[in-house]
Amino acid sequence: MMNQRPDRPVLTVDIGGTKIAAAVVAPSGEVVSRARGASPDSDDDQELVDAVARVAGEALSSIDARTTDMAALGVSCAGIVNVHDGVVVYSPNVTALRRTPLKMMLGDRLGIPVRLGNDATLAALGEWQFGVGAAVQDLVYVTVSTGIGGGIICGGRLLEGSCGAGGEVGHMTIEVNGPRCACGRTGCWEALGSGTALAARTVHRLDQGEPSIIGELVGGDMAKVDAQVVSIAAQQGDALAQEMIGVTAFYVGVGLGNLINIFNPSVVVVGGGLTKIGDALLGPAFATARERAYVTSACDVDIIMARLGDDSPLLGAAALVWDEGT
Amino acid sequence: MMNQRPDRPVLTVDIGGTKIAAAVVAPSGEVVSRARGASPDSDDDQELVDAVARVAGEALSSIDARTTDMAALGVSCAGIVNVHDGVVVYSPNVTALRRTPLKMMLGDRLGIPVRLGNDATLAALGEWQFGVGAAVQDLVYVTVSTGIGGGIICGGRLLEGSCGAGGEVGHMTIEVNGPRCACGRTGCWEALGSGTALAARTVHRLDQGEPSIIGELVGGDMAKVDAQVVSIAAQQGDALAQEMIGVTAFYVGVGLGNLINIFNPSVVVVGGGLTKIGDALLGPAFATARERAYVTSACDVDIIMARLGDDSPLLGAAALVWDEGT
Numbered sequence: 001m002m003n004q005r006p007d008r009p010v011l012t013v014d015i016g017g018t019k020i021a022a023a024v025v026a027p028s029g030e031v032v033s034r035a036r037g038a039s040p041d042s043d044d045d046q047e048l049v050d051a052v053a054r055v056a057g058e059a060l061s062s063i064d065a066r067t068t069d070m071a072a073l074g075v076s077c078a079g080i081v082n083v084h085d086g087v088v089v090y091s092p093n094v095t096a097l098r099r100t101p102l103k104m105m106l107g108d109r110l111g112i113p114v115r116l117g118n119d120a121t122l123a124a125l126g127e128w129q130f131g132v133g134a135a136v137q138d139l140v141y142v143t144v145s146t147g148i149g150g151g152i153i154c155g156g157r158l159l160e161g162s163c164g165a166g167g168e169v170g171h172m173t174i175e176v177n178g179p180r181c182a183c184g185r186t187g188c189w190e191a192l193g194s195g196t197a198l199a200a201r202t203v204h205r206l207d208q209g210e211p212s213i214i215g216e217l218v219g220g221d222m223a224k225v226d227a228q229v230v231s232i233a234a235q236q237g238d239a240l241a242q243e244m245i246g247v248t249a250f251y252v253g254v255g256l257g258n259l260i261n262i263f264n265p266s267v268v269v270v271g272g273g274l275t276k277i278g279d280a281l282l283g284p285a286f287a288t289a290r291e292r293a294y295v296t297s298a299c300d301v302d303i304i305m306a307r308l309g310d311d312s313p314l315l316g317a318a319a320l321v322w323d324e325g326t
Numbered sequence: 327m328m329n330q331r332p333d334r335p336v337l338t339v340d341i342g343g344t345k346i347a348a349a350v351v352a353p354s355g356e357v358v359s360r361a362r363g364a365s366p367d368s369d370d371d372q373e374l375v376d377a378v379a380r381v382a383g384e385a386l387s388s389i390d391a392r393t394t395d396m397a398a399l400g401v402s403c404a405g406i407v408n409v410h411d412g413v414v415v416y417s418p419n420v421t422a423l424r425r426t427p428l429k430m431m432l433g434d435r436l437g438i439p440v441r442l443g444n445d446a447t448l449a450a451l452g453e454w455q456f457g458v459g460a461a462v463q464d465l466v467y468v469t470v471s472t473g474i475g476g477g478i479i480c481g482g483r484l485l486e487g488s489c490g491a492g493g494e495v496g497h498m499t500i501e502v503n504g505p506r507c508a509c510g511r512t513g514c515w516e517a518l519g520s521g522t523a524l525a526a527r528t529v530h531r532l533d534q535g536e537p538s539i540i541g542e543l544v545g546g547d548m549a550k551v552d553a554q555v556v557s558i559a560a561q562q563g564d565a566l567a568q569e570m571i572g573v574t575a576f577y578v579g580v581g582l583g584n585l586i587n588i589f590n591p592s593v594v595v596v597g598g599g600l601t602k603i604g605d606a607l608l609g610p611a612f613a614t615a616r617e618r619a620y621v622t623s624a625c626d627v628d629i630i631m632a633r634l635g636d637d638s639p640l641l642g643a644a645a646l647v648w649d650e651g652t
Contacts, residue, residue: 082625138488152588154480154492161590162464163625166480168587171620173580175513176501185618187501254499261494262478262588264487292511294497299408299489 008071010318011060011112013052014119015039015077017093020051022059023311024070025318029130031311035059039094048096049105056110072113073106074317076122078149083164086116092147092182115320121167122316123306124151125158127269129319131307138265141306142169143272144252147182148190151316152263158323170194174254193251195227195274202230202244212240231277242280249281253288260293260301271306334397336644337386337438339378340445341365341403343419346377348385349637350396351644355456357637361385365420374422375431382436398439399432400643402448404475409490412442418473418508441646447493448642449632450477451484453595455645457633464591467632468495469598470578473508474516477642478589484649496520500580519577521553521600528556528570538566557603568606575607579614586619586627597632 007027014021017039024033035058040047052075060067079091086103088094107114117125124141132139139153148170152159159166170190171183178187179197191197203222206215214233218224233241256268268289275282286303293301308315333353340347343365350359361384366373378401386393405417412429414420433440443451450467458465465479474496478485485492496516497509504513505523517523529551532538540559544550559567582594594615601608612629619627634641 080620138492154485154487155483157481157483159480159589161480162592162627163590165625166464166588166590168590168620171587172498172584173500173618174502176577176580183620185620251502254502258498258584259588261497262492262585263485264489264492264494266488292499294406294494294509294511299491301488 008069009065010072010074010321011056011067011070012074012314012317013056013076014313014317015048015052015075015091015094015097017078020055021310021314022052022055023314024059024063024065025315027322029315029318031314033059033063033065035062040096043095045096045100045102045105048094049102049109052106053109067110067112070112072115072321073110074122074314074321075102075106075114075116076119076313076317077102077116078119080165080168081116081118083117083160086114088116089165113321115317115324117164117317117320118149118151118167119313120149121151121158121160122320123149123271123308123312124153124167124269124316125319125323126308126312126314126316127271127306128153130315131312132267132269132304136267138263139267139269140259140263140265141269141271142256142259143306144194144270144274145272146194146196148194148255148272150259154263169255169259172255172258174251174258189251189255193248193255197251198230198244198248198274199226201247202240205240205244210240213238214241227274227277231280234277234280245277245280246284248274249284250288252281252285254292256285256289256303257292260289264299265301266299268301268303269306270303271309271312275305334395335391336398336400336647337382337393337396338400338640338643339382339402340639340643341374341378341401341417341420341423343404346381347636347640348381349640350385350389350391351641353648355641355644357640359385359389359391361388366422369421371422371426371428371431374420375428375435378432379435393436393438396438398441398647399436400448400640400647401428401432401440401442402445402639402643403428403442404445406491406494407442407444409443409486412440414442415491439647441643441650443490443643443646444475444477444493445639446475447477447484447486448646449597449634449638450479450493450595450642451645451649452634452638452640452642453597453632454479456641457638458593458595458630462593464589465593465595466585466589466591467595467597468582468585469632470520470596470600471598472520472522474520474581474598476585480589495581495585498581498584500577500584515577515581519574519581523577524556524570524574524600525552527573528566531566531570536566539564540567553600553603557606560603560606571603571606572610574600575610576614578607578611580618582611582615582629583618586615590625591627592625594627594629595632596629597635597638601631
């Protein structure tokens, strides 16, 4: 991969539930321009296309570039994306995207080739090519945030699956009789190891009257309990917060162990908002992952933090364009 | 793959805990000769190599072939196999194999190139190339027997992992607080969905005094309760046996659903001894797999029975030799 990277930059956008980020990425991997705008609060996919074109246009105009100077547009978006036909089947936070032929719509609007991918899959591609390095052939990337997503590199290639929906690791069942997931099933990894799960189990214990400083930190408003608040409480020595982070870390580790068994990667990269908690979460999570990994009797695995932060899907979208030779 | 298949046949062996099977496989995929012998009851790896050479020699002599007529020897064996250095790290039922450099030992003995792989991984390769057909690019193969194993084809290539130990799907955690697995961890798929798990949960209920004809079928000897006995009882209308098969089918389905989410395959192939139970197991298992698969909102998946039976690892070992151009 990346043997024939063209010398033209790539225009990239990352479509989220609340914001649209755009960047122009040079072939070196350097982000040479950025722009950002709000996602339209609308179910109209045409309004979303308008907003994407506007934010992308800002990223171009700030460096006096034209759309046609770009090799292509690389688009990252959460949810189930059929990469082969360029359709966003479903995106959890972007209600305008329901079986939307986004590749065609954006191509018609901008007049350049468009490549489309799931945000976590593209983040994996970005972390691989611009973080860990493409010499690694087998890599598992996991992002632990409000949900859990992932992307996989197998034998030096991105795992796409039969319609580009591969790598849906967040909905792997790890405790079949566990709590209900947003997807409607029970015991998904995301329902046990995400930031949302951490907040939910903390609120549940607070509701039972467990002593904690968390109630004070949120001024009694349980709706404000999130991973960040729990992390702050834990740092201040709150026993409940520390316990809840430990439980969540265990579940993060169980899922990582599964992926190590299934893929036998040489590197596991963990990113996403929940990793901001730091060692209190990652230490026990990584230890559990190693304990539950069976294949490590054959060979070791490095488990490391992601390096590119929020840029990983944008850089991955650029890598996708270059890799496909679009 | 398989573009440059040589015109010479491949000698193959499948090393199990109780028997060694050998076959000569023609480039067409036809098994032109077979032999079979007992595995030595010994921890001495040299005795095992002797036995493999003897059984392989019988397969050759019955068609008047010499070792040097063969393109190579393809070896299938249960357990964790480092395909890159040709070492069997651990094999659950073959105590002679513990960090054994089997590729080197058999190469020295037979004087032809040797290729080595995990039995379930090779079965996947065999089912893919000689059963489903190599036009399929994304395939998950699972064998449900006393344990659960698997092998994966991603983007038209065998998933090997960083040291060839990929595809260890049986030790994927699906119910973290579930029963203890033979590997020492809790809630592995194998501990919940295998034939061993079916027998264990049936005996547990019988021990609690549950009415059933199973006790009669085994003459009161609970050690004789296995998947086959439970299946016979279920066919005779035994309610406990039917319930136990249903519970086991559910767990089989949960694991299959996980693999569909992770790999987004177009075909899932299910083989192994437990599939002999038939529709009573496979019907609910396949239904659960579809219910728990998240990515099928993007595209459908065929879930089918394996076609090659016990020959799949032998045919896969031959395909491994041809694919590597050895």
